[in-house]
Amino acid sequence: MDSTALKTLQDKCICHICSDFMEDPVTSKCGHNFCYACLSLLWDDLKGSVFCPVCQTPFPQKSFSRNYQFRNMTEIIRLLQKSKRKRQEEHTVCQKHDQPLVLFCVRDRDVLCTQCSLSVEHQGHYTCPIKKASSYHKKILGKAIATLKFSVKQVEEKLALQHRRVLGLREEAEYQKKEISYEFGLIKLFLQSELEAHLNEIHIEELVSSSELNGYLETLFDHVSTAKDLLKEVEATHESSDVTFLRAYHRLQNLKSPKPWLFRTKQYCLSLPPQYSGLNRIIKQFQTDVTFDLDTAHPQLVISEDRKSVFYEEARQCVCASPQKFHLWPALLGCNGFDSDRQYWEVKVGDKPRWTLGVCQAHFSGDWSNQPSGFWAIGRYAENSYVTYGPIRTEFLPVVRPSKVGIFLDYELGELSFYNMSDRSLLYIFRNSFTGTLWPYFYTGTDSESLEILTHPTPDTGSY
Known part of the structure; x- marks a missing residue:
């Protein structure tokens, strides 16, 4: 089988959480695949809504389905890997000298036959038996794997914590949106009420002022009419007896003008509630x-x-x-x-x-x-x-x-x-x-x- 195709299949069967072949594969509603144990562990401490570790799609409930096709595909890939390793183990003969590969070059990190170790290319290099080198490097690899697993575990815990924080931030943001919408709604109602109250006061003030002004105009008309009548009377009695003239003149002199009508509009201003x-x-x-x-x-x-x-x-x-x-x-x-x-x-x-x-x-x-x-x-x-x-x-x-x-x-x-x-x-x-x-x-x-x-x-x- 072509190595590129095998590599593509292997990538398809890798869990996005543990980065290893999926064990008991499950598929989320958004279409991403994970190990059953990995996804269960990630969602275990979350309450309420959860979300996909890959695309962050939120789900109201913890829900996923087992993927039997991926499970079968993973088993097939494992069999192919075992077959490949077996074929590689069968080719433990030096292709250049057709001799068994029995030595390991520490400097070049390569397996050699006896004739390769004596060549100019590896002359002066430290070599040791393959079994000894394999045992030594297995120990180093084991320590590296243990360290890596510990690091992966820490990363998974941090990832789960970050997911919880993201969910908390979303909930807080939604709460703040509702709160600010409620506050602005109250302000809008308050402003509308203030506007209607002020407009009503201005309308009432306008009606009262108009009524007072009409009454004042009537008073002025009466005063002018009276003044004209007295003026005519004085002019008519100018040639009459002095007593009649003086009486008419005295009445004209005592005629008082109405006091000026004063009007001052009320000053309106907006006073927000104390909380704003x-x-x-x-x-x-x-x-x-x-x-x-x-x-x-x-x-x-x-x-x-x-x-x-x-x-x-x-x-x-x-x-x-x-x-x-x-x-x-x-x-x-x-x-x-x-x-x-x-x-x-x-x-x-x-x-x-x-x-x-x-x-x-x-x-x-x-x-x-x-x-x-x-x-x-x-x-x-x-x-x-x-x-x-x-x-x-x-x-x-x-x-x-x-x-x-x-x-x-x-x-x-x-x-x-x-x-x-x-x-x-x-x-x-x-x-x-x-x-x-x-x-x-x-x-x-x-x-x-x-x-x-x-x-x-x-x-x-x-x-x-």
């Missing part, structure tokens, strides 16, 4: 424990024992003098300064009419007139008046009045952000290249309501 806001990650990951510094507090400020709450009192406190204290206005700093990383803290301002929150570059005396730079803050100074302090003074008006303010400092990025925790909106953001240490700054105003640093910030649901 980046603020949650900022609060959870970068929350910093900030406390008030007693040494910098104005003498009329009263600080709680945990140094988390402060309020203004008319009576001056008995405190030791310190060059770091504020003297011109009721303010104080935080205990710890920041010169790297990212920090977040949150302050409850409540209904205080005046307050200021931010950071400054250093401890300084109470006179701030000499500190035009190194200060970034925002504050409230009137009923609906808010302002930024820093390189540029800017006034702004939040859509919702903040009762809690979140402060996020990204030192490396050079950003200081202020968030209105009442509606989780961004109030203002400073962008600057910070240098040196930054200290939290607090101005309380002169009212008696306290300013409080929140230890465990929580979303607020307050409004106007």
Whole structure:
């Protein structure tokens, strides 16, 4: 039989797992063939779905069929191999000298007859009897086979582990797909609901405004009509008696115009649920424990024992003098300064009419007139008046009045952000290249309501 054809048949009967002739061959649903023991061992620890070791086709259940044709073909190939080896053993005579092959050349790794060993080609080479060489190399081969089998076993175990990991990754990916689809579905429903609610509010506002405007126009028409009538009456009585004229003129003078009709559209904005806001990650990951510094507090400020709450009192406190204290206005700093990383803290301002929150570059005396730079803050100074302090003074008006303010400092990025925790909106953001240490700054105003640093910030649901 042609050696190439025999080699092709041998390859067809090799198991893809153990790389040896198949024992009790089985065929998977995708058409690949394996030893029954090999495939059973590979799928033994897997639960649920399994997959083909060759093409990775997934199967919901462990299912395969025995292949009797391959079993018969494997037996035939083994018989052919035995016949080939027998023929090779029969040809143990040197074809060149027609003498028995009895020696083994260690250097050339070749079998020789006595005459071959004396030739110039093998002169000086170490030779030994074939039986001795065979026994020695069988021992080496046995060790190599044992090592190879151990390596194959390890590879099979790793392969089975990797298959389990692949299956786990697939299951995890499917779970994440379902989870993200569910999340996006919720967002879609929320956005649709918000859209319908806002459109409905705008429609109602339009109807109410139109009704009010029509009423105002009617009032204007009545006023114009009355004014025209009085004007005609005055003109008609101009030549009459003085008393009649003065009465008509007096009525015209006392005619008051209607007050202007004022209309202001409501500002609508989208507020995502808390779970979709980046603020949650900022609060959870970068929350910093900030406390008030007693040494910098104005003498009329009263600080709680945990140094988390402060309020203004008319009576001056008995405190030791310190060059770091504020003297011109009721303010104080935080205990710890920041010169790297990212920090977040949150302050409850409540209904205080005046307050200021931010950071400054250093401890300084109470006179701030000499500190035009190194200060970034925002504050409230009137009923609906808010302002930024820093390189540029800017006034702004939040859509919702903040009762809690979140402060996020990204030192490396050079950003200081202020968030209105009442509606989780961004109030203002400073962008600057910070240098040196930054200290939290607090101005309380002169009212008696306290300013409080929140230890465990929580979303607020307050409004106007």
